[in-house]
Amino acid sequence: MGKSRTKRFKRPQFSPTGNCQAEAAAAENAEEDDEGPAAELLEKLQHPTAEVRECACAGLARLVQQKPVLPALARRDAVRRLGPLLLDPSLAVRETAAGALRNLSACGGFEICDDMVTKDVMTPLVALLKECSAGLDSNEMSPQEKKDQSKNSIENIANEAVNVLWNICECSSRAVSIFNKEGCLEIVLKYLSRFSTNVDLAISVAHCLQTVTEDNPELLKSFSATALQVLESAMLCPVSSMEYILLKTLVAESCYGTQAGLKLAVVLPQQECTTTSSCTIWNLKDVIPSKSQAEIINAILKILSEVLEMDAGEIVIQMKEAETQRLKTAAETEEMLKNVNGDDLIEDVEMEEIPHKRKVRRKNFVSDLLPPTDKELRETIAVLTAQQTALEIVVNMCFSEDPSDDEWEELSSSDESDACMENSFSECGGQLLSPLCLSHEIHSALTNCFIPKKVFEKTASPNNVALDICSRNPTWKPLIRKMNTIQCRALVCLQSLVSLLDVDHLGGVPALQTLAQHLSQLVFSQPDFAKHDDFLEAISGALRALLQTMASKNISQCMTPDQLMAFCKAGIHSSNIGVRVNVVSILGITGSVLAKEAGTLETLKTTGRFLLEVATKDPSLVVAGEALDALFDVFADGEEAEKASVQIKLLSALKEFQPVFKMKIRKEGRGKYSPDQLCVLDNVKMNLRRFVAYQETVEKRLTS
Numbered sequence: 290m291g292k293s294r295t296k297r298f299k300r301p302q303f304s305p306t307g308n309c310q311a312e313a314a315a316a317e318n319a320e321e322d323d324e325g326p327a328a329e330l331l332e333k334l335q336h337p338t339a340e341v342r343e344c345a346c347a348g349l350a351r352l353v354q355q356k357p358v359l360p361a362l363a364r365r366d367a368v369r370r371l372g373p374l375l376l377d378p379s380l381a382v383r384e385t386a387a388g389a390l391r392n393l394s395a396c397g398g399f400e401i402c403d404d405m406v407t408k409d410v411m412t413p414l415v416a417l418l419k420e421c422s423a424g425l426d427s428n429e430m431s432p433q434e435k436k437d438q439s440k441n442s443i444e445n446i447a448n449e450a451v452n453v454l455w456n457i458c459e460c461s462s463r464a465v466s467i468f469n470k471e472g473c474l475e476i477v478l479k480y481l482s483r484f485s486t487n488v489d490l491a492i493s494v495a496h497c498l499q500t501v502t503e504d505n506p507e508l509l510k511s512f513s514a515t516a517l518q519v520l521e522s523a524m525l526c527p528v529s530s531m532e533y534i535l536l537k538t539l540v541a542e543s544c545y546g547t548q549a550g551l552k553l554a555v556v557l558p559q560q561e562c563t564t565t566s567s568c569t570i571w572n573l574k575d576v577i578p579s580k581s582q583a584e585i586i587n588a589i590l591k592i593l594s595e596v597l598e599m600d601a602g603e604i605v606i607q608m609k610e611a612e613t614q615r616l617k618t619a620a621e622t623e624e625m626l627k628n629v630n631g632d633d634l635i636e637d638v639e640m641e642e643i644p645h646k647r648k649v650r651r652k653n654f655v656s657d658l659l660p661p662t663d664k665e666l667r668e669t670i671a672v673l674t675a676q677q678t679a680l681e682i683v684v685n686m687c688f689s690e691d692p693s694d695d696e697w698e699e700l701s702s703s704d705e706s707d708a709c710m711e712n713s714f715s716e717c718g719g720q721l722l723s724p725l726c727l728s729h730e731i732h733s734a735l736t737n738c739f740i741p742k743k744v745f746e747k748t749a750s751p752n753n754v755a756l757d758i759c760s761r762n763p764t765w766k767p768l769i770r771k772m773n774t775i776q777c778r779a780l781v782c783l784q785s786l787v788s789l790l791d792v793d794h795l796g797g798v799p800a801l802q803t804l805a806q807h808l809s810q811l812v813f814s815q816p817d818f819a820k821h822d823d824f825l826e827a828i829s830g831a832l833r834a835l836l837q838t839m840a841s842k843n844i845s846q847c848m849t850p851d852q853l854m855a856f857c858k859a860g861i862h863s864s865n866i867g868v869r870v871n872v873v874s875i876l877g878i879t880g881s882v883l884a885k886e887a888g889t890l891e892t893l894k895t896t897g898r899f900l901l902e903v904a905t906k907d908p909s910l911v912v913a914g915e916a917l918d919a920l921f922d923v924f925a926d927g928e929e930a931e932k933a934s935v936q937i938k939l940l941s942a943l944k945e946f947q948p949v950f951k952m953k954i955r956k957e958g959r960g961k962y963s964p965d966q967l968c969v970l971d972n973v974k975m976n977l978r979r980f981v982a983y984q985e986t987v988e989k990r991l992t993s
Contacts, residue, residue, distance in 0.1 A: 326352060327361045334370050339379035346374065346385035353393040359401065367393070368408040375413040376420070380446060383417065387449035390414075394456035402460035410485050411467045414453055420445040422476045425483070447480055455497035464725050468501050469508050478519045486981045488532040491523065493673075495539035524592065531668035531675075533606075538596050538675040541589045543680050586686075586734040593679040596672075601772060602752025604672050609758050609765065612665035649761065660880065664762060673771040680778035683740060686731055687785040716956065727789045736794050741786050745804065747779035748831070750811065752919045773824070774905040780827035784834040801835065805847040808832055812856055819859040829871035831858055850892045853879055854899070861903060869912045873903055877919025884927035893933035896923060901939065910953055911966060914973040917950075921980050931987050940984040947977055 328351065333345035349367065352358055352391050371393075374386035388409065396404050405411075424443040454473070457464040469476070478496045484491035501510060509683055523540045526533055735741065751772035759765040759772075781802075787795065795801060812818055812828055819825060853875060860872035880896045883889040897920065904916035919944075924934045936938070951974060 301500050302920075304523075305386030313636070326368070327358055327365060329679055331362075331365050331367060331370055334374060339377070339382055340853060342374065342377065343379065343381045343385045346371070346382065346389045350385065350392045351387040353389065356396065359397055362393070363401070363404065366408070368405050371695045372408070372410045372413045375417045375450070382445075384446045384449055387417070387446060389664065390455065391449055394453055394460075399460040400936060402457045403463070405874075406461045406463045406467070407456055410453075410457070411464060411471075414450060414457075415467070415471045415473060417450050418447065418454070418473060418476050420482065421450065422479050425479065444480075444483070444487050444490055448487075448493050450494040451480060451490065451497055455500055459500050465501055465505060465508075469505070469511070474501075474508060474510075474516070478516050482519050484523050484526055484536060488536055492532060492536050492539060495523070495536055497540075499539065499542050506596065524588070530672040532601060534596060534599075535671040535675040535678075537592050538682075538927045541592050542678050542795070552915075573639055582728045583733065586730050587737070589682070590734040590738045590740060593682060594740060594743065595744040596675045596679040597740070597747060597830070599672060599676070599776065600752075601673055601928075602678060603767075605669055605755035605768060605772075606758060608665040608669045613664070614662075659705050663764065669765075669768065670771070673768065673775060676747070676775050677771070680744065680775065680782045680929050683735070683744065684778075684782050686735075687727060687789055711783070712975055726926055732790070732794075734785070735790070741790060744782045744786060745807075748783055748807070749776070750814070757815050764912070768873045777823045777827040780824075780831040784827075784830040787834040787838050792838070792842055792844075799846055801839055802847050803993070804841065805835055809848050809852060810833065813852070819857070819863065819984040822863060823867045825860060825863055825869045826865055826871070829856075829868050829875065831948065832856075833871045833878070835875050838873060840878050840882050850879060850883065850889075857899070861899075866911055867908050869903070869907065869909070870915045873900060873912065873916045873919050876900060877915075877922040880919065881925070883929035884923055884925075887929065889929050890933055890936075893923065893929055894937050897937045897939060901942055905942070910962065910970055911956060913950070913953075914970050917973050917977055921976055924984070925980075931991060934984060935988055935991050940988050943977065943984070945965060945980050947981060950974060950977065 292973060326348070330345045330348045333341050336342050336345070347369070349362075368390070369409075371390055372388050374382055375390070377383050377386065390405070394405060397405075421443050425447075438831055454464075454468070454477075458468055463791045477497060481491050481494040481498075520540055526537065528534055528537070672688060751769070755772065756769055788803075791951060792798065792801065795804075802817075808831060815821075815824075818828070820952060836846060838844075854965065857872040857876055860868050876896050878901065880900075883892055885898075900916045900920050900923070904913050904920065907913050907916065920939070924930045924939060952968050954967070954974060962970065
C-alpha cells in the first residue's frame with residue numbers, strides 16, 4: 290500500500306492588465322476564431338509611443354487568459370515580440386510587458402512555458418532582474434516619492450518579473466538550469482531581504498524559491514551563510530499584517546521541501562549556523578547533532594502551529610466587516626467633500642495626484658490580482674494560502690521519500706516473501722507496503738506543537754456564515770474554493786498523521802472513535818459528496834487510514850457496514866483512480882475485521898461480490914490489483930469468510946480471471962504503469978496464485 294502525500298499544484302500567478310480600457314475591451318471581446326485583436330495588439334507593441342506600447346501589453350495580459358487565443362499568439366510569435374519590451378526604456382512598458390508574460394505563462398501551461406524558454410524569454414528576463422537589483426541600490430527616493438510612483442517603481446517591475454520566473458521554472462527544467470547558471474539566486478534573495486518594506490515582492494520570491502530549490506542539488510550548493518541569514522530573517526520577521534504570516538509560512542516551505550526534509554540542503558564550510566538557518570541544510574542531517582535537528586524542526590512547526598491556530602472562518606467574517614465599514618466611511622467622506630467644496634475641486638485634486646493626467650486607475654481593470662486598495666481581501670487570502678501551505682508542509686514532513694508527482698496514489702498490495710503462505714494463505718494476510726517513516730525529532734515536534742489537534746479542527750466544513758458572505762460578494766466568492774481546499778488538505782494531512790502516530794498521541798481510543806463519527810458526518814451531511822473529486826479523494830484517504838489504525842488496534846468502528854458500503858458504491862464510480870483505490874481498501878479493512886466475527890455471512894458475501902466485480906471490471910490495473918488485495922484480506926481467515934467465499938463461488942471466479950489478469954499486466958503494464966507499480970502488480974499476481982491454491986483447500990474441506 291503506497292504512501293499518500295499531497296499533490297503539487299501549479300499555482301498560476303496573474304498580473305493586472307493595465308489601465309487602457311480600449312485595448313482591454315478589445316481583448317475581452319475577442320472571438321475564439323478571431324485573430325484580429327491579437328494581431329492588432331501585437332502590432333502596437335512596436336509603436337514609437339510608450340503609452341501605446343504599454344496599453345498593448347495591458348490588452349495582451351487580458352487576452353492571454355482566453356485559451357482559444359493562445360495558438361494565434363503562438364503563431365504570431367508573441368513571446369519574441371514581448372520579450373524585448375522587458376528592457377524597454379519606459380518603466381511602465383517594462384511592468385506591463387512582464388505582466389503580459391506572467392499571465393501567458395500562468396494560462397499557457399507546460400507547453401507554453403517550455404516554448405517561452407525555447408524562444409529565449411529568459412535572456413531579457415534575467416537581464417531585467419539584474420537591472421532591477423542594481424536599481425534597488427541606487428533607488429534613493431523618499432518613501433512618499435516611492436508611494437507616488439508605485440505603479441512604475443522598480444520593485445513593482447521586479448515583482449512582475451519574479452512571478453514570470455516562478456511560473457516558467459514551475460513548468461520547465463531548462464528554465465531552472467538557466468536560473469542556476471545565471472546566478473539568479475543572489476538576485477531573488479536580495480529582493481526577499483526587502484520583506485520589511487515590500488511584503489508582496491518577498492512573497493513572490495518565497496514562492497519562486499520553493500519551486501527552484503526542489504530537486505536542485507546544483508543550486509543548493511550555492512547557498513552561503515549570508516543567504517541563509519536572509520531566510521532566517523524572513524522566518525523571524527514580526528507579523529504586522531496577514532501577508533507576513535503567509536511569508537513566514539512560504540519561507541518555511543522553501544526551507545522544508547517535499548522530501549520529508551528541508552530542501553535547501555547546502556554544503557558549507559565547517560562553521561556554526563543559527564537554529565533557523567540550520568533548517569536549510571537537511572541533507573547534512575547525518576552530521577548535525579540530534580539536538581540541533583530537534584531545534585530546527587521545532588522552529589518550523591512552531592510557525593505552522595501558529596498559522597493553523599487561526600480561525601479562517603472568523604477572519605473572513607471580520608475582514609469583510611472591516612471592508613464594508615471602510616468603504617462606507619470613504620463614501621461618506623467623498624460625499625461630504627462634494628457638498629462642501631463642489632465637484633470641480635475634487636476633480637482638480639484627482640488631476641494633481643495622477644501623473645500624466647491619467648484619470649483611469651489600474652484598479653478599474655484587473656484580471657486576477659487584487660488592487661492595493663482591497664486590503665482586507667488580500668489579507669484574508671494571505672491567511673487562507675498560509676493555512677493551505679502549512680498543511681501541505683506537515684504532510685510532506687511525514688515521509689522520507691518523494692515519489693514522482695504522477696504517483697499521487699500508488700497501488701496497495703501484500704509484500705510478503707516467497708516462503709509466506711506456502712501452507713496456508715491465512716498465515717500472513719495482507720500487509721502494508723512501504724511503511725511510513727517518522728523521525729523522533731519530527732514526531733516530538735508534531736505532538737509538542739499540538740499539530741494533530743489543529744489538523745483535526747481544520748477538517749471541519751467551512752464556516753457557513755463565512756460561506757454565505759463570500760457567496761454574496763463577487764470579489765470574495767473565490768475564497769469559497771480556498772476554504773474548501775483547506776478542508777481537503779487537512780483531510781490528507783489527517784491521513785498521514787493517523788498512519789504515523791501512536792494512538793495515544795492522537796488522543797487515545799475515544800478520540801479516534803469521535804474522529805470516525807466526525808468523518809462519517811462529513812460524508813453523509815453532503816448528499817452530493819460523490820461529485821466533488823478533491824473532497825472524495827481526501828475523505829476516502831482519511832477514512833482508509835483511520836479504519837486501518839482502528840482495525841490494527843482492535844478498536845470498535847463507529848460506521849456500520851451498510852454506511853461503508855453506501856460510501857464505497859458511490860466512490861467506485863469516480864473517475865479518480867485514487868478514490869477507487871481508497872474505497873476498495875476500506876472494504877478490505879472492514880471485511881477482514883468482520884470475517885472474524887459471528888453473524889456476518891451476508892455482509893461478507895456482499896463485500897466479496899463488490900470487490901470481485903471491481904477486480905474483474907475496473908479498467909485500471911492499479912484498482913484491480915487493490916481489489917484483489919482486499920479480497921485476500923477479507924477471505925484469508927475465519928469461518929464466516931470461508932462459508933461466504935464458497936457461496937459466492939469466489940474460487941471459480943478467480944480461476945477464470947487469473948489468466949486475464951496476467952495477460953493485462955503483460956500487454957498494458959510496460960506502457961501505462963511505473964516500475965514500482967509493475968513490481969506491486971507482479972506481487973499481486975503471485976499472491977493471486979497462492980490465494981487460489983488456498984481457496985481450493987478451503988472449498989475441498991467444506992464440500993467434502
